[in-house]
Amino acid sequence: MKKRPSDIKPARKTKVGVVGLGLMGTSIATTLLVSGHPVVAIASIPSDLNTASTIFQSQLTQCQQLGLLDKPLNDYLENLLITENYAMLEDCRLVIECVIEEEKIKISVYNKIESVVSSKAIIGTNTSAIPISQLQQHLKHPGRFLGLHWAEPAFSTRFLEVTCGDKTEIEYAEKLVAWAENWNKEPTLLRKDIRGFITNRLMYAVYREGLAQYEAGVADLDDLDKAFRYDVGSWISIMGLFERMDYIGVESFGEELAQLLPMLSNSKAVPEVMESIVDNNARGIHNQKGLYNYSPEEAKNWDQAFADFSREIFHLTEKYISDIENNDH
């Protein structure tokens, strides 16, 4: 039997902080509230003070609809303090920085956090653009600093990457992995700080090969979309990449890797189709112009469809997590 998070660490009730109350910051704070933590939410820019309360109300309502709340919604709001005052972070054992991707601003935030929390409080950053090891240099106690890379919306996705910088002490990362399992996540531990973390690198490897096939005239973009969607989609919610190998019959993959690896694209160049996107000021469904074209209605349909799907896959995944937890590999 797999070691369950509850055997490791009862993390609920521990006070935690979030700095930066944009889309991701609020979504992370909501996750922590729903997991039972008292949360100190720091509005790092004054305008966030005005909007945060409404956003939390809306996100908690979504969590309620997902069946994630076991108490009345207001009980969670009572656990939330929205403030501009960093001093309120004092007894937090974890503070997650979610401000914009500017190194200077982040460094100033770390200074403010470190001036009030204990030297053993974990400080995490939601950055996906700046190396953890680089940010870490600016901390007084760098060993407790690490990356926390979430998917949007944080409260209804299972994904979380916990990334060590060069100076992160592994015990802090392992503690956070255990906590994250109590947050309904299936966290991945990255022992080294690599650019793009794990999931972006895996996906960009796919994009490189897919764009190479498109440029070679093998298949259209929408045919590439269908191939990946309906192959991977038929198994990914129940097994990972390497579990898939074992399920199919792992013995055949060595030979196939030997044959296919030398044929895959090794291109370093951004394909022309992507360059033209920038030239055309295309922003995808956000301005209805991207690799595909959209009407305003379609863009709205996508948002609604994705919201519906997120709910459904969240519950479907729940079921198969249990199946797999009963396996002991």
Next chain:
Amino acid sequence: MKKRPSDIKPARKTKVGVVGLGLMGTSIATTLLVSGHPVVAIASIPSDLNTASTIFQSQLTQCQQLGLLDKPLNDYLENLLITENYAMLEDCRLVIECVIEEEKIKISVYNKIESVVSSKAIIGTNTSAIPISQLQQHLKHPGRFLGLHWAEPAFSTRFLEVTCGDKTEIEYAEKLVAWAENWNKEPTLLRKDIRGFITNRLMYAVYREGLAQYEAGVADLDDLDKAFRYDVGSWISIMGLFERMDYIGVESFGEELAQLLPMLSNSKAVPEVMESIVDNNARGIHNQKGLYNYSPEEAKNWDQAFADFSREIFHLTEKYISDIENNDH
């Protein structure tokens, strides 16, 4: 509005043939039966004559449980002829070869098929190991020959790759794509015959990068599994790779590609962990020894879980296919 398959070609009622009644051949024949085709199923080895009938009964029962049958099960069986006699293929407009991956045997099957069908009947192969262009050389009328790469089980997955060899006339491939949409598939058209087709190349690109991270000590296999599963799984059943770019905001991908492509693994070597699999005679869940270890019960759990999941994702996907068909991009 997207052109619907029914505007293009009413393919039902057309007689089709399948040669080779192993796991994949029967599963493909069942798909065709369920789609309304009369099917001539050729037992290419005598033992298949004994087993095929039971397999078809079982697969049609699974289709019934999936809600795919709109008539009594026996009506479909009445549309099925299991025989060793290739002459029964005479008026088939499509024949799909599903025999073992041996070129000599396949060539002998094509000779037998071509000696009875019209020169315009499409002949498809389910091969994933032998290039379409290479097999095609052995046909009298190579223009109507193409690859048809299915996922297992064919009747409850959406995935299908239609692959042109060097001599395939594109009209035949386009006709088959239109037919396949009537079979409840979301087919991908490959204009060129590339090794591994589209989906295997995309997946091997992921495996190359994932194994590189494992070998570099960044993350364990099960953490790589979680990262891919819970990231990709949170969106893949509703959007493809490039739709994903548009959904996230395609303008950011060019810069990110420029940064990440030069860092991705270009390795041609099979990683040591895969070599050791072969040395250890590991076959995954089939002998409970693979990249992970399994008990016999766990192996059985996996099969049941995958069967359950296949049903659920089939219906979930149905819903989001409709959402997307209402979009016109």
